Amino acid sequence: MSHLFPTYHRYPIEIDTGQDWQLTDNHGQTYLDFTSGIGVCNFGYHNALIQANVQSQLNKVWHTSNLYQNQLQEIVANSLTAGTDKLTFFCNSGTEANEAAIKLARKYTGKSQIIAFTNGFHGRTYGALSVTDNPPIKTGFGPFVPNMTFAPYNDSTALPLITSETAAVILEVIQGEGGVILGNRSWLQQVQTQCQTTDTLLIIDEVQTGMGRTGHLFAYQQFDLDPDIITLAKALANGIPVGAMLGRAQFQSAFGPGSHGSTFGGNLLAMAAAEGVLAQLTPDFLKQVHLKGQHFLAALQTQLASLSTVTKIQGMGLMIGIQLSETVMADIVVRRLQQQGLLTLTAKHNTLRLLPPLITPEAVLMDSIPIIKASLEAQYESVTG
Ligand SMILES: Cc1ncc(COP(=O)(O)O)c(C=O)c1O
Structure with a gap:
């Protein structure tokens, strides 16, 4: 029995260690982190x-x-x-x-x-x-x-x-x-x-x-x-x-x-x-974040916008929201992505929210798109709560 008030709806994952833009759980499973601890660890976990x-x-x-x-x-x-x-x-x-x-x-x-x-x-x-x-x-x-x-x-x-x-x-x-x-x-x-x-x-x-x-x-x-x-x-x-x-x-x-x-x-x-x-947070670093964000958002829009599960993709820098249609619940997509080794967030209006650490390389951001796409195209009946 837990001795904590149940104020948080927690996923069944316990993070043990953090690297730059990755986290490893207590079973040794490593995840790509697109949460930054809800927009906190912008410089990752080992700066x-x-x-x-x-x-x-x-x-x-x-x-x-x-x-x-x-x-x-x-x-x-x-x-x-x-x-x-x-x-x-x-x-x-x-x-x-x-x-x-x-x-x-x-x-x-x-x-x-x-x-x-x-x-x-x-x-x-x-x-x-x-x-x-x-x-x-x-x-x-x-x-x-x-x-x-x-x-x-x-x-x-x-x-x-x-x-x-x-x-x-x-x-x-x-x-x-x-x-x-x-x-x-x-x-x-x-x-x-x-x-x-x-x-x-x-x-x-x-x-x-x-x-x-x-x-x-x-x-x-x-x-x-x-x-x-x-x-x-x-x-x-x-x-x-x-x-x-x-x-x-x-x-x-x-x-x-x-x-x-x-x-x-x-x-x-x-x-x-x-x-x-x-x-x-130098001008050069901020410029890189701006450019990475622009490229990532454009690639997400190009590759995901035609999916029937996606209604809108918007954001600025590395703060991105993928609004989903009523046919799929954002929280189910988050759970499916966890199974694929990618940690993401939800937000209101059935939104899948991405807040990767600002140090995440552009190539890593881009490599996540097929994983997100596959999860948005998947059969959700197979995902259990
Ligand atoms: C825009 C905004 N303001 C305030 C807060 C509250 O911050 P905290 O949880 O540190 O009290 C949040 C938290 O998500 C937020 O997003």
């Missing part, structure tokens, strides 16, 4: 620099609290905000980064209404869950934080809902858990303009899309946006828990000493890992 940084910090000291000066936090914050007018608050997860963003926006503006969008996902603590539009994960947990309003994503009828009463708008430029749904460029820009006109802060949740996933440090850069607040977590420290909220320096009066905090936020091991991550 020399990240490992050396963490090991060296482990040998010095791994936790001191936020009572003392912290040069590593300064270094990481400086890299994250270089060339911008932003300051950083460190926490431990994506949901906490969004909590910090909502609190900062409310306190700085003196307003309370937050506008979020249909099909968006921002986390599972009360503030973040209150701006998440996913009924199955909200059922039974209400009442939620008041004055959170939902507006339709990628829809111009959302614009007039943003008024001078609104403290902030929170959105993903690509909805990840929502099925890898790309925001429409001109709509996103109109949302930003409406925010500027109404003195509303624009919070962009880059928890899944940030840190190079789309071939840019932040996905919003590809949409020519200038958010007031950015939230990060997942890949920031390649698997050591961390989150961050970046906000304009002018907001600092609302986040003065004692106003917000976290015992573990900006932990030294996480900062050591994040320093190693940021050192490797």
Whole structure:
């Protein structure tokens, strides 16, 4: 009998070791990993620099609290905000980064209404869950934080809902858990303009899309946006828990000493890992991710789009969603791919989601396509739950 709450629907695989873009289970079976631990281990599982940084910090000291000066936090914050007018608050997860963003926006503006969008996902603590539009994960947990309003994503009828009463708008430029749904460029820009006109802060949740996933440090850069607040977590420290909220320096009066905090936020091991991550997210590396992603997406579209099981393939960089028809359940495809040695993810709207480590070579990405194709063409009756 398990002594864990059954909050996770776990596959019958236990990972024992990790290599670059491969994982090996406790029976010695090796898998090609197109999950990155849900968009976390972008540099794979054995990155020399990240490992050396963490090991060296482990040998010095791994936790001191936020009572003392912290040069590593300064270094990481400086890299994250270089060339911008932003300051950083460190926490431990994506949901906490969004909590910090909502609190900062409310306190700085003196307003309370937050506008979020249909099909968006921002986390599972009360503030973040209150701006998440996913009924199955909200059922039974209400009442939620008041004055959170939902507006339709990628829809111009959302614009007039943003008024001078609104403290902030929170959105993903690509909805990840929502099925890898790309925001429409001109709509996103109109949302930003409406925010500027109404003195509303624009919070962009880059928890899944940030840190190079789309071939840019932040996905919003590809949409020519200038958010007031950015939230990060997942890949920031390649698997050591961390989150961050970046906000304009002018907001600092609302986040003065004692106003917000976290015992573990900006932990030294996480900062050591994040320093190693940021050192490797060079313009050249990001360009390679962008190109690999373009080639992989185009090849997937060419080779899979005609299948009756596929309705749409979209994505950016190495964040790709293959939306499936009702004739096949994405979770069944994930299980079949596991049997073929390929680990993948699902997302809403019956989507097969691919988030390979950013270091995966293009040839390895391309070699996976026949495996995915065969699984989409297979007879699913033979797959058991
Ligand atoms: C866009 C987005 N925001 C927030 C979160 C929540 O992050 P965490 O699970 O670290 O709390 C996620 C997690 O999937 C996410 O995809």
